[in-house]
Amino acid sequence: MEIRVNNQHGAARQAAAIQAIKAVRKAVLSMPGKLLGLSIGFVMLAEILIFFPSAANYRSDWLIERTDDAYLASLAVETADEMGLGDEMIANLLTSADAVIVGRVYDGMNVPLLARPGGIGAAPVREVMLAEENLFERIFNTIGVFLAPEGRYLLIIDEPMAGDVGLVSVVVPEAGLKADLLEYSGRVLWLSIFIAMMTGGLIYLCLMFMFVRPMRKLAQAMTQFQQDPGNPACTVALSRRSDEIGEAESALAAMQDEVRTAFRQRERLAALGGAVARINHDLRNVLTSAQLISDRLATNADDRVAAMGARLVRAVDRGIRLCEDTLQYGRSEERPPELQPVWLRAALDDAAGDAFAATGAADWRNEIDELMQVQADPDHLHRIFLNLFRNALQAMEKSDAPLIQVRARLSREGEHVLVEVCDSGPGVPDRIAETLFEPFGRTGSKGGSGLGLSIVRELARVMGGDVYLKTRSEPGAVFEVRLPAMGG
Template sequence: MSARLFVVTIFAILVVEFVVFLPSAASYRQNWLNERIQAARIAALSLEAAPSRMVSEELSNELLERAEVLAVAELSDDMREQILPPTMPLDGPTKQIDLMEEGMLGAIGETIATWGAPDDRMLIIRAMGSAPGRVLEIVVPESPLKHGLIAFGWRILGLSLLISLTAGGIIYLLLFFLVVRPMQRVTASVIQFQKDPASWTKRLSPTPRRDEIGLAQNALADMESAVSDTLRQRERLALLGEAVAKINHDLRNTLATAQLASDALSTSDDPRVQRSVPRLERALERAIKLASETLKYGRSNTPEPRLQTVNLHQATTEAAQEALSQQPDTRFENTVPDHTDATADPDHLHRILANLIRNAAEAQDGHGEVMVRQCEKGLEICDRGPGLPAKTLENLFKPFAASSRRDGSGLGLALSRDLARSMGGDLELIETGPEGTCFRLVLP
């Protein structure tokens, strides 16, 4: 990239120099022609002081030589006055130039033509004369102009190369330190991060730059750091999950044995044992439930949804019957119209609705009210409970961290949202407070 940048910079400068070169060469040509005209005018003025405007042949030749012209004449009213006649016959090809009518584009074209002109060609140049209505005409050899233009071109070429190398080097250094070098660091970091994100060590140091490159570098450093930390955390969680899976079988067997022992204790006549056994049984049931749900969450992959048309009213009713089977005192209200259909996976939808309705009932200790209603995006499941605690809201959809009940694992909402997203929908918390909590199930 560095070499390409240097070459492109020099090429761009050379292109600019070439565009400027042609007008510069045309200006050089016009100056050369005007100098010959001025020299011819001065030579013509010398005749004004001579008697009868006549000079000797020797003086005439000297004036022509000093003016670097071959002949000088003045035209007026279709009359031609030979002021300084040529010293030799003017044989050979000629080119007539009228400086009074020639523009810049014409001058550029004539300049290009001069480089390819034969060396023996002569120029007949016309310009304003000594008085209005009079035209000064001179004859000059084109060879000196041609060679002057060639020399001028070589000088401009050498100067252009010097300017290009100098300016290109300065621009290259500026771009290298301001653009290329930071991008090389970013590229090297991205390549190493791609090879091994978990053990990524080539960290980009923060930069105080506030331009786009600085913002991109800082954003990339933050992103790579966050992803690397997440990958390491997941690796540790995977190792922990593997260890939990290995001990889960033995743990469940141990808890089952303890539960059998508690059943045996329940037949004891000791009043203290009778008071302790119920608490022991509830503790064992919670431990077995937590172990089973943990293993199930760790092993389960969200199955591929099979989308089809589902009657939402019927699906809601069936989910409520299952979810409230142990909450008979909870009042349930299903306001979804009877013939409302949607595209969803029936099993996924049933599991989501059953879990949300069960959570709503348990949040009211089984004596409240649960409502399911249709909305623009899908369904809304609401209750009249006390609302979710602030600590629960911080980790609402995180497994093992979002439950507000002592015996809850916090897996229900996490699994429900995973199922909703697998269908192309989502699960959102709309509101929560002293008047109740409401979730929105977005359907595809």
């Protein structure tokens, strides 16, 4: 029983430790945690960059101080007899200077004046000329102190602070400099950590209140709006800031209002569409009955009645087609395109053949190279040009043009190819061109529903292209179809 209780306590402690680790990891990987870590890291990086010049200056000061002490010791040696200095006093001067050998430089010759008993033996010696070192050499030599082998000595040659007294040479153990530099580095390290924590914390708090919290509110507002876009309570609260965050808040609030307006319009249009579909269904039934009667009138023996019956048949047919187009447009949603390489010339020939078979023959001129390929959906591409060719034929049939001609030509623009469909008809009037690509817009055909070109543009855009009316005046209209080229 006791073993089971201990196991339960151990499992509970392990679960608590795992939860604590997850919480710490979540805090570290969160935006505030990353911000705090980056702030401290950048401050520490700045401290590291400052440390090496500071350590180099500390080394230089340390060596200059030893040079000055050695100069005093050399003066004491030179005036020992006059001042009555004994050997013990001179030894104390050497000890205070941490020197093993002290000398003076005369005419380029280093003349030792004083040395401790035993000297330095066969230990390695590194010569240091402080006056000839630049900043980078001082930094490099400072790093070399930390990596120096045990027992190495430094031969310092420099002019003391006393002025024009010549050069002084002093041999000191490098271990003292290394120990003092390590102690100095430790002080700088703890001071740097303290400064980094304080500075990083202050930067973190400033950025947290100035940027992170407002951005978090924006993110929460966007998430709430995504979950319930119709709820007015999900509108972002404006802070009246004049910076980029204030602009983002204003833009988000404007977008939310536009989306809600679009949703309300969509609901109204959906309700209206349902009503139109019901009316359309009943109207189609009425027109079907009228079509039966008009067919019988068109076959009447009386020529006047037959003529009126024929006109009535055409009118009823247009009404039925309009009802069918409206219902189809309201139900249809174009499938996503399946893009693949398509031979453009062959596709246009195929669409032109279908259009001519259904509407009437024309002088067809395909000026596109046989090797030209585009990235498109074959079915979408066929529907686009079939509609354009049918419109061109219908426009030319009602014109007085002596030649019914449809022509396709090609140009290149960056990663797209531009296919121009030209006809020899009367062109497109300005009043029609304004709403040419809008659903149920004005058309040049009395029986047209105004949906063909809107569907053409929709099909082109889902494939990464577009359709424009390039030229609207006589001797004909020019429609430009933009399509992605292969290998663009």
